[in-house]
Amino acid sequence: MTPPPLPAGGESPPPAPPLAVSPARTLRRLFLTLFLRGRSARGLQKAGVPRSIGKKLFWVLFIYGLMGFMALVCANQPVFTLSLYLHGMTLVFLGMFVAASAGEILFNQQEADILLHRPVDPRALLWAKIAVLVQVSLWLAGAFNLVGMAVGVVVPDGGWLFPLVHAVSTALEALFCTGMVVLVYQLCLRWFGRERLDGLMTTAQVLLAITAVAGGQIVPRIIGRFGVVSKLATDAWWLGLMPPAWFAGFDDALAGGGSHNSWLLAGLGLPVTAGVLWLAFGKLADNYVSGLQMMGETAAPRVSRGPARRRWLDRLLALPPLCWWVRDSVARGSFLLTLAYLTRDRDMKLRVYPGMAPMLVMPFVMLMQGGMGGFGIAFTGAYLGLVPMLALSMLQFSQHWQASDLFRAAPLAGPAPLYHGARRAVLLFLALPLTVFFAVVAWLMTGRSGANLLLLLPGAIMLPLYALIPGLGGRAIPLSQPIESAKSAGRGLRMIGVMFASFALAGLASAAWQTGWFAWFLLAESVVAVGLYLILRQKVSLARWSSME
Amino acid sequence: MAKPRRLRHKGGAMISLQHLTKQFGTQTAVDDLSLDIPAGQIVGFLGPNGAGKSTTLKMLTGMIEPTSGNAKVAGFDLRTQVLEVKRQVGFVPESGAVFESLTGLEYLELVAALYAIPPDAARARIRQFIAFFDLSFDTLTDKLLGAYSKGMRRKVVITAALLHNPPVVFFDEPLDGLDANAAVGFKALIQTLAREGRTIVYSSHILDVVERVCDRVVIIDKGKLILDGRPDVLVAEHQAGTLEHLFTQLTGGGELERRAADFAKTFRP
Numbered sequence: 008m009t010p011p012p013l014p015a016g017g018e019s020p021p022p023a024p025p026l027a028v029s030p031a032r033t034l035r036r037l038f039l040t041l042f043l044r045g046r047s048a049r050g051l052q053k054a055g056v057p058r059s060i061g062k063k064l065f066w067v068l069f070i071y072g073l074m075g076f077m078a079l080v081c082a083n084q085p086v087f088t089l090s091l092y093l094h095g096m097t098l099v100f101l102g103m104f105v106a107a108s109a110g111e112i113l114f115n116q117q118e119a120d121i122l123l124h125r126p127v128d129p130r131a132l133l134w135a136k137i138a139v140l141v142q143v144s145l146w147l148a149g150a151f152n153l154v155g156m157a158v159g160v161v162v163p164d165g166g167w168l169f170p171l172v173h174a175v176s177t178a179l180e181a182l183f184c185t186g187m188v189v190l191v192y193q194l195c196l197r198w199f200g201r202e203r204l205d206g207l208m209t210t211a212q213v214l215l216a217i218t219a220v221a222g223g224q225i226v227p228r229i230i231g232r233f234g235v236v237s238k239l240a241t242d243a244w245w246l247g248l249m250p251p252a253w254f255a256g257f258d259d260a261l262a263g264g265g266s267h268n269s270w271l272l273a274g275l276g277l278p279v280t281a282g283v284l285w286l287a288f289g290k291l292a293d294n295y296v297s298g299l300q301m302m303g304e305t306a307a308p309r310v311s312r313g314p315a316r317r318r319w320l321d322r323l324l325a326l327p328p329l330c331w332w333v334r335d336s337v338a339r340g341s342f343l344l345t346l347a348y349l350t351r352d353r354d355m356k357l358r359v360y361p362g363m364a365p366m367l368v369m370p371f372v373m374l375m376q377g378g379m380g381g382f383g384i385a386f387t388g389a390y391l392g393l394v395p396m397l398a399l400s401m402l403q404f405s406q407h408w409q410a411s412d413l414f415r416a417a418p419l420a421g422p423a424p425l426y427h428g429a430r431r432a433v434l435l436f437l438a439l440p441l442t443v444f445f446a447v448v449a450w451l452m453t454g455r456s457g458a459n460l461l462l463l464l465p466g467a468i469m470l471p472l473y474a475l476i477p478g479l480g481g482r483a484i485p486l487s488q489p490i491e492s493a494k495s496a497g498r499g500l501r502m503i504g505v506m507f508a509s510f511a512l513a514g515l516a517s518a519a520w521q522t523g524w525f526a527w528f529l530l531a532e533s534v535v536a537v538g539l540y541l542i543l544r545q546k547v548s549l550a551r552w553s554s555m556e
Numbered sequence: 557m558a559k560p561r562r563l564r565h566k567g568g569a570m571i572s573l574q575h576l577t578k579q580f581g582t583q584t585a586v587d588d589l590s591l592d593i594p595a596g597q598i599v600g601f602l603g604p605n606g607a608g609k610s611t612t613l614k615m616l617t618g619m620i621e622p623t624s625g626n627a628k629v630a631g632f633d634l635r636t637q638v639l640e641v642k643r644q645v646g647f648v649p650e651s652g653a654v655f656e657s658l659t660g661l662e663y664l665e666l667v668a669a670l671y672a673i674p675p676d677a678a679r680a681r682i683r684q685f686i687a688f689f690d691l692s693f694d695t696l697t698d699k700l701l702g703a704y705s706k707g708m709r710r711k712v713v714i715t716a717a718l719l720h721n722p723p724v725v726f727f728d729e730p731l732d733g734l735d736a737n738a739a740v741g742f743k744a745l746i747q748t749l750a751r752e753g754r755t756i757v758y759s760s761h762i763l764d765v766v767e768r769v770c771d772r773v774v775i776i777d778k779g780k781l782i783l784d785g786r787p788d789v790l791v792a793e794h795q796a797g798t799l800e801h802l803f804t805q806l807t808g809g810g811e812l813e814r815r816a817a818d819f820a821k822t823f824r825p
Contacts, residue, residue, distance in 0.1 A: 340669030343662065344655065351700070352657035409653035413716070415619045417670035418642035486655065 030127060034135035042112065042139055064146075071100070071150035078155035086165050086263025087255050090173065093155040094180055094251035094258075097148050101184040104147060105140060109188045112136050137189060137288060144181040152177050164264045172262040176254040183250060183280040190287035247275060320346065333431055337419060341428025345402060345485050346436060352405070354490070359401050363437075366393050369506070370445060374452045381462050384449045385516040388466025389509035392473035394441055396505065398433045399426075399477040405486035414484065421551040422487075426478040429485040438470055464529060465516040466509070468536050473505065475543040481550030568631075570595040570724060570755040571616065575625035578611050578779075585611040587779035588625065593757070593772075595723070598750045600770035600787070601759040604807045608779040609759045610650060613726045616757075617647045630723050643671070646717035650728040650759075652710055656702030660691070660712045663701055664719060671720040678719065685715040688745070689738065706733035714742065724755045731762060743769050767791075767799040777807050 043064060077096070081089040113136055152173065159169030247253075253276025259269035323329055324339065333339045348355045370390045373383035405411075414425055446460055453459050477483035512532075519528035569592035578586040586608040593599050603609045614620045616627055618638040627634040630644035654663055661682065668678030686693055689711040701709060710733040717725060727746070731739050746756050747769065760766055766773060767787045775783040783790060783806060787799050796802035804812060 336669040336672050340666040344658065344666055347655075347658050347662060355657070407653065407655050407657070409651050410655045412619060412649055412651075412653065413667065413670065416617050416642060416645075416647050417667075418639045419670065420639055 031131055031135060034127070034131060035138050038112065038136050038139040039142070042108065042143065068146060068150040071147050072153055074100075075151045075154040078152075078158050081155075082158055082162065085163055085259075086159060086169065087259040087266075087269060089155065089159055089162050089165070090176075090255035090258035090263070091251055093152055093173070094176070094254040095249075097151055097177060097180055098184060098251050100151060101144050101148055101181060102188070105144060105185050105188045108143075109140065109192060112140060113189070113192055134288075137185065140185045140189075141182060144185050145178060148177045148181045149174075159258075159262070166262060168262040169258065173258050176257040179257070179276070179280055180250070180254045183254075183276075183283055186280070186283040186287040190283055193287060247272065250276070250279075253277075253279070329435075333428065335424050335427070337417075337424035338428035338431065341425040341485060342432045343428075345429040345432035348402070348405065348486065349432070349436065354406050355402070358404070358490075359398055362401055363394065363397050366397060367441070371448070374445070374449050381459060381520050382513055382517040384453060384459055384462040385465060385520070386509055386513035387445050387449060388442070388463035389469065389512040389516075390505065391438065391442055391445065391466055392469055392509065393505050394438045395430065395433045395470065395474035396477055398437050399429060399474065399483045402429055402433070402485045403477075403483045404488045404490045406490060408487055408489050411484065411487040414487065415552060419552075421549070422481050422484040423478070423548045423550060425484055426547060429483075430474045430478065434470065434474055438474070442467060442470075461525070462516060462520060465512055465532055468529070468532055469512065472536055472540050472543065475540065475547055478547040478550070479543065480546075481553060569593060569628070570597075570630060571757070572628045573612075573616075573625070574627065576612070576615060576622050576627050577624045578608070578615060578620065579623045584779050586615070586622075586776075589776065589779070589781055590625075591774060591781065591784070593755055595755050596750050596753045597772055598746060598756040598758055598770045600766035600773040601757050601776075602761075602763070602766065602773055602803060603776040607776050607807075609776065610728060611779075612776070613647070613728055613757070613759060616641075617645050617726055618642045643720075644722055644724050646720065646722035646725040648713055648717045648725075648727045648730045650732070652706075652713050652732065654701045654709060654713060656700060658701055659699060660696035660701055660704065660708075661693075663712060664696075664716055667716040667719055673720060681719055682715065685711075685718070688741065689715065707735055707738060710734055711738065723753070724757075725749070726757045726759070728759045729761070730758070731760065731765065739765075763800040763803055764798070773799065775803065775806060782806055 074096075078089065078093060081092050084092075113133075156170035156173050159165045159173055160167060162169075253272050256269040256272025257276060259265060260273045263269070320343065324333060324342070333342050349359065350356075370383075370387035373386050414422065419425070442463065446463055449463065450457065450460060516525070516528060519525045571591070571593040573589050573591040576586055576589040577584065589608075589612065601609055601612070611620070615622050616629060616634070618634065618641050622634070629641045632640040632644065634641055655666070658666065664682050664685075665675070665678060668675070668681075673681070682696075683693070685691075686696060691708065691711060695704075695708070696712075701712065704712070710730070714727075714730060717727075725746075730742065734742060743765065746758070750756050750771070758766065758770060770787060772785065773783070773787050773790065774781065783802075785793075791797065791799055791802050794802050794805065796805055
């Protein structure tokens with residue numbers, strides 16, 4: 008390569024003036040701001056952007072801090088058990104957070120266009136991003152463990168050293184967790200290429216998030232009910248396979264009973280963490296550089312088994328009873344659109360499935376307690392009404408909301424046919440499988456009695472009715488609103504409303520079951536449900552477009 | 557599929573705006589706009605940023621309601637027959653937004669469903685567009701729209717606007733992202749469509765294309781109509797040389813060249 012011509016006189020060009028702020032620090036600030044403010048704020052009014060990032064962060068940490076109070080269930084346990092619980096939950100929460108954020112932070116398509124042509128070393132980009140991930144992880148882990156650290160002072164073999172040791176082990180765990188997620192990304196990129204990276208990581212993120220959310224709610228209840236924690240011993244060989252046990256061993260070795268096994272676990276955890284960090288942030292960093300460069304290419308995620316899935320869906324829709332149920336061409340289009348987003352769209356999957364997971368804990372807990380004489384099964388059926396309500400509410404928000412101009416430009420008097428298509432897709436592909444799943448769980452957990460499953464019917468009858476509620480007033484048009492306009496307060500109120508209705512319905516159903524009036528109850532409920540359904544459906548159908556101001 | 561309604565409007569205006577006004581709060585985006593556009597005409601709809609072009613197009617496609625005034629599109633009243641109006645128009649929005657998690661084919665089939673085009677007819681029509689735009693059917697069935705290049709996505713959006721064979725078509729920056737060949741093909745297409753009696757409203761900032769393609773230009777600024785006529789006649793009347801010069805002259809951009817020259821001096825060492 009020929010060097011650029013020197014200026015006249017053969018002098019070197021003057022050196023660039025020193026920057027006031029180092030590029031690394033600038034990049035860290037940039038990524039932290041983008042992360043806290045949310046990249047998807049683009050396209051919103053200025054008023055919609057969070058005014059104070061610090062305030063937002065404070066509330067996030069406050070909520071994590073509140074969740075930390077769950078550590079009180081281990082107040083009578085030894086240090087190892089308390090620490091195992093704390094590290095287990097921390098890993099779940101951090102894993103969920105890092106997995107959900109890493110894809111967007113590490114590989115952002117727009118960012119390649121914005122930054123890759125700047126005089127910035129890609130490795131410096133990686134370091135800045137990792138620094139932000141680690142920084143936020145440490146804040147979250149710190150907030151969550153605050154109460155646990157105090158509890159560690161008063162547990163039987165604890166003491167004043169525990170908070171200090173636990174702070175170190177939590178920091179190590181945060182590093183391990185971030186390193187693992189980054190490592191998985193790097194390995195996926197190396198082995199599968201960018202084309203398959205998005206799909207793979209989305210699936211992993213969704214599964215992890217669901218596990219974390221549901222696990223975070225169910226595990227403490229299991230602990231409370233079965234006293235699992237008290238049975239844990241440090242001599243179980245399989246503890247060596249669990250990363251939280253390594254860090255719990257570290258705590259126990261330095262600030263607890265200090266058993267031989269705890270030292271072994273701590274000795275296992277430290278080199279593994281170091282190895283993960285070396286691989287993720289050092290050895291495989293070159294993959295990141297080439298991965299970033301590939302982002303700029305138009306090589307693209309293909310639809311996995313696209314044509315096959317489409318033919319399968321098309322065939323399914325052409326067969327009775329689906330072809331009778333989804334007759335209208337607009338509803339059919341909306342049905343397919345909804346399914347496409349529920350199965351393919353990364354953002355949608357990351358919001359809908361983990362968003363619904365915590366709602367499903369309640370019936371699970373009821374069933375775990377043996378069905379409570381039929382009430383639990385009836386409650387489960389009734390509570391499943393939340394599934395279509397929540398899913399349809401969440402489906403209206405999408406990153407691609409501007410494309411919904413298409414609906415308004417089309418010759419449709421109102422959004423009803425679009426809503427009906429989305430509603431049917433949700434009923435068929437979310438509500439029905441979940442009802443079957445809970446029927447199986449109920450059957451397994453309540454003495455394998457098939458007759459008891461009839462108690463799910465009162466809830467199942469109400470499902471189509473619940474599914475109409477989000478569409479009242481012409482709302483809940485699929486993919487029509489920016490994500491930033493999603494408000495969770497309304498969702499919370501609806502959830503409480505459905506919970507009360509479910510309690511009432513379940514109470515009536517189980518009373519009718521025990522007194523032998525169940526068949527008559529079902530008949531009466533069906534008549535009422537059909538009447539209400541017709542009224543609500545009429546209201547949904549009469550809704551007209553509101554003006555796009 | 558909607559048929560062109562040339563006979564219905566023989567001798568009359570295909571698009572007729574009567575004192576069309578749109579206000580957002582206290583701001584007037586479109587101010588008392590009155591205009592008649594006959595069938596078979598290609599009208600360049602011009603104006604600087606924020607002039608009210610996109611708002612006018614959104615009103616004429618039934619997407620937003622006028623604050624006052626009215627319009628008729630293909631003989632249908634915008635206020636009382638908005639559904640009929642929507643059946644008669646095709647619209648390529650400037651944003652070019654699509655549902656990126658659908659494949660191109662799925663997106664076009666969704667659009668066909670919204671216009672109640674039977675699936676077989678829709679598929680056949682889509683194949684015609686694929687051939688015209690030189691798209692690969694495999695790409696259209698295999699890849700999600702989010703993965704398309706800007707030009708490919710624009711071709712899909714144009715196809716979506718013309719799929720139901722509308723007699724009136726509104727284009728807002730349609731050439732954005734198209735390569736040179738596709739742009740030439742597209743211009744030939746709209747000229748042919750106009751000869752067959754379809755009415756085209758073409759909004760763009762690429763004024764030399766507008767000058768070559770359009771039979772008439774309408775320039776608005778701050779929501780008001782400031783000029784309307786044949787491009788060659790208007791350019792001659794104002795002794796502007798080109799439509800671009802005329803446009804900058806009328807919309808306060810006349811000083812731009814001098815200001816650019818002054819600013820360029822600041823780059824000198």
